[in-house]
Structure formats: structure tokens, C-alpha cells
Amino acid sequence: MVNIFVYGTLKKGQPNYHIMTDGKRGKAVFKGTGKTAEKYPLVIAEKANIPFLLNVPGMGHHIAGEIYSVDDQLLKFLDEFESCPDMYQRTLQRIEIVEWEDKEDSPEDRPDANRIIECFVYSTTSYRPEWLNLPYHDCYDSFGKHGLVYVNHLDR
Numbered sequence: 001m002v003n004i005f006v007y008g009t010l011k012k013g014q015p016n017y018h019i020m021t022d023g024k025r026g027k028a029v030f031k032g033t034g035k036t037a038e039k040y041p042l043v044i045a046e047k048a049n050i051p052f053l054l055n056v057p058g059m060g061h062h063i064a065g066e067i068y069s070v071d072d073q074l075l076k077f078l079d080e081f082e083s084c085p086d087m088y089q090r091t092l093q094r095i096e097i098v099e100w101e102d103k104e105d106s107p108e109d110r111p112d113a114n115r116i117i118e119c120f121v122y123s124t125t126s127y128r129p130e131w132l133n134l135p136y137h138d139c140y141d142s143f144g145k146h147g148l149v150y151v152n153h154l155d156r
Contacts, residue, residue, distance in 0.1 A: 001027075001029070001040060001069040001070060001071055002045045002069065002070060002075060002120060003031065003067055003068070003069055003095075003117065003118070003119040003120065004067070004068050004069075004070055004075070004078070004119055004120045004121070005034060005036075005054060005065050005066070005067055005093065005095045005119035005120070005121045006008075006020070006065050006066050006068065006122075007042065007051065007064065007066075007068075007121075007139075007140055008050075008051035008053075008065075008140045009050075009051065009140075009142060009150055010066075010078075011065060011066050011140070012030075012066065013141075014140075014141070014142050014150075015142050015150050015152055016081075016152070017119070018094070019077075019078075019081065020068060021058075023051035025073065025074055025077045026070060026071045026073030026074025026075070026076075026077055027070065027071040027073070027074060028068045028069070028071075028074055029068060029069045029070075029102065029104075030066065030067075030068055030102065031067040031069055031100060031101065031102045032066070032067050032097060032098070032099050032100040032101040032102060032103065032115075033064070033065070033066055033067065033091065033097075033098040033099050033101070034064075034066075034067050034095040034097050034098050034119075035062040035063060035064045035065070035095070035097060035098060035138075036062050036065075036066060036093060036094070036095060036096070036098050036121070037062070037093075037094035037096045037116050038057045038058065038062075038093070038094065039056060039057070039058055039059060039060050039062055040053050040055070040056065040057060040059065040060045040061070040063055041054040041056055041059045041060035041061075041131075041132065041134075041136045042054075042060060042061065042063050042136060042137045042140060043055075043131050043134040043135070043136065043137070044135075044137065044139065044140075044146060044148045045127070045128075046132050046135070047135060047151065048150065048151040048152075049142070049148040049149060049150050049151060050150065051137075051140040051150075052123075052124050052127060052131065053121065053122070053123040053124065054123065054124060054127055054131065054132070055089070055091075055123040055124060055125045056132070059136075059140055060136040060138075061093055061136055061137070061138035062096070062138065063137075063138060063139070064098070064138060064139040065116075065139075065140075067097075067119055069102075070125060075120075078090075078122075081113060082122045084122065086126075087124060087126070088122040088123060088124050089122070089124065090120050090121070090122055090144075091120070091121060091123065092118045092120060092121075093115050093118070093119060093120075093121040093123075094116050094117075094118060095116065095118070095121075096115070096116055096118045097111050097112065097113055097114065097115045097117065097119055098113060098115060099113060100112075100113070103108075107118075111141070132150045
């Protein structure tokens with residue numbers, strides 16, 4: 001099992017959250033919430049209103065998201081789902097714990113709030129330059145005030 005940090009459509013209440021809970025694709029255990037230790041631009045782009053974390057450290061915001069522990073089977077599926085390495089890349093990033101919620105971890109295995117851990121994060125280095133001029137978000141919600149509802153590729 002490895003830790004991944006999700007900030008977009010895979011979070012609870014978002015359009016692709018079912019991927020994290022569908023045991024057919026592998027196992028995911030929700031661990032808690034966090035935010036990127038480094039600032040990044042998180043933009044919503046393309047016709048489908050896809051959230052993109054641009055791999056431009058130091059710009060944007062500390063991005064809020066969720067931490068999951070996933071098995072190799074789900075990690076492989078997520079790589080395919082995220083079109084890794086063509087559309088997104090999966091890299092280790094420093095994530096600051098906001099709240100660790102997995103009560104099954106032993107007390108010594110539960111990281112405290114504000115502690116930094118490493119998690120895999122899907123981000124993109126291949127983006128249109130004008131995306132840097134889009135509004136930056138610190139927390140993605142497909143149904144947010146921005147009005148840019150995600151369009152699932154299966155629905156297009």
C-alpha cells in the first residue's frame with residue numbers, strides 16, 4: 001500500500017469518487033485530509049472542466065485534498081485513468097496533514113496535524129501556457145461557485 005493525495009474528481013462527493021470505493025479496481029483506505037506543503041496552480045480547463053494541478057512549484061496555493069492508502073492494483077488503474085504519463089505524471093510530493101482520520105492505525109502510526117508526509121500526486125507538466133492565466137483554486141469542487149461542472153468523458 002502506498003499513499004496518494006487526491007485533489008480533484010476522486011475526492012469524496014466528487015464525480016469520480018466511486019473509483020476510490022469500488023473494490024473491483026483495487027483497495028483504497030481513506031486516511032485523512034491534507035494540503036500540499038508547496039504552493040501550486042490548480043486550474044479548471046478544457047471542455048470537460050478538468051481540474052489540473054500544474055507542476056509549477058511556488059505559484060498558486062497550498063492545495064487541499066484527501067489522502068488514501070491504495071494497493072498496487074488500484075494504483076495501476078489510477079495511472080491508466082489519469083493517462084499517466086501522457087496527460088498527468090505521478091510524482092512524490094510533500095503533503096501537510098490537516099487531520100488524520102484512520103482510527104485503525106495504531107496511535108504511533110497516526111501522524112499529527114501539520115506533520116509532512118510524502119504521497120503520490122498526479123500533476124501535469126504539459127499544459128497550454130494560457131492556463132497559467134486561469135483562476136487558481138485552493139480546493140476543487142466540481143459543483144463550486146466557479147460554475148465549471150466537470151463533464152465525465154463517458155457522458156460526452
